[in-house]
Amino acid sequence: MRCxxxxxxxxxxxxxSAGLWAQTPTYNLGHTATQEEIKAWDIDVDMDGKxxxxxxxxxAEGAKIFAQKCxxxxxxxxxxxxxxxxxxxxxxxxxxKPMKTIGSFWPYATTLWxxxxxxxxxxxxxxxxxxxxxxxTAFLLYRNEIIGExxxxxxxxxxxxxxxxxxxxxxxxxxxxxxxKRRLGYYPSQ
Numbered sequence: 001m002r003c004x005x006x007x008x009x010x011x012x013x014x015x016x017s018a019g020l021w022a023q024t025p026t027y028n029l030g031h032t033a034t035q036e037e038i039k040a041w042d043i044d045v046d047m048d049g050k051x052x053x054x055x056x057x058x059x060a061e062g063a064k065i066f067a068q069k070c071x072x073x074x075x076x077x078x079x080x081x082x083x084x085x086x087x088x089x090x091x092x093x094x095x096x097k098p099m100k101t102i103g104s105f106w107p108y109a110t111t112l113w114x115x116x117x118x119x120x121x122x123x124x125x126x127x128x129x130x131x132x133x134x135x136x137t138a139f140l141l142y143r144n145e146i147i148g149e150x151x152x153x154x155x156x157x158x159x160x161x162x163x164x165x166x167x168x169x170x171x172x173x174x175x176x177x178x179x180x181k182r183r184l185g186y187y188p189s190q
Contacts, residue, residue: 045114049159052113055130056154059147062139065132069121078143083122087143090164103144107169109161113137134158 045051066078073083080086089099098104106112117133119125128136138153147153147161 043114043117045110045117047108047110047159049110049155052110052155052158053130054155055134056152057131057133057135057138058152059135059138059142059149061131062135062137062142065128065136066139069128070136073122078140086140093165093168101144102140103146103164105165105168107163107166109137109141109146109158109163112140113158 043051066074067076070078071081073081074086075081078086079088084101085099086102089101089104091104092099093104102112113133116136117126117128117130120128120136134153137158138147138151141147141153141161142149142151146163151157
């Protein structure tokens with residue numbers, strides 16, 4: 001019995017010490033994010049345009065940026081190269097060879113802006129200014145025959161654009177409330 005007690009105290013000490021040590025690991029990796037760092041990564045854009053920053057662009061401005069920063073992957077006409085094609089595909093979603101492009105598949109123009117802003121150009125994601133992203137978005141929407149060549153795209157006009165496949169994802173379910181339909185994207189926020 002005496003042997004048991006002599007092992008019990010050191011065993012309890014080791015158990016408590018290990019528990020405390022496990023509670024407060026120090027890996028010396030990184031640091032706690034500052035408010036400025038959090039704000040820099042808080043760049044999400046909702047389908048209704050909430051989160052879009054100031055800026056503007058046109059298809060003509062976007063064509064120049066596309067030629068400089070996008071054509072190497074998407075081809076000079078945006079019809080694909082080492083990256084997917086961005087044009088065409090209207091009417092192909094119900095066929096054996098659907099083409100999921102901006103003009104045939106994407107339900108919201110704001111999603112296009114958000115994707116370009118976060119991920120493009122692929123070699124330097126997140127390096128485009130807000131106005132460059134608006135211009136590229138305008139260029140791609142124009143090339144997909146969704147907007148006019150001289151239309152100015154900005155935080156106010158972009159959410160109003162009706163994409164061809166806006167209602168192509170969920171069937172109309174009349175038993176859902178208007179608020180639920182709005183959240184799911186059946187129609188834009190009032």
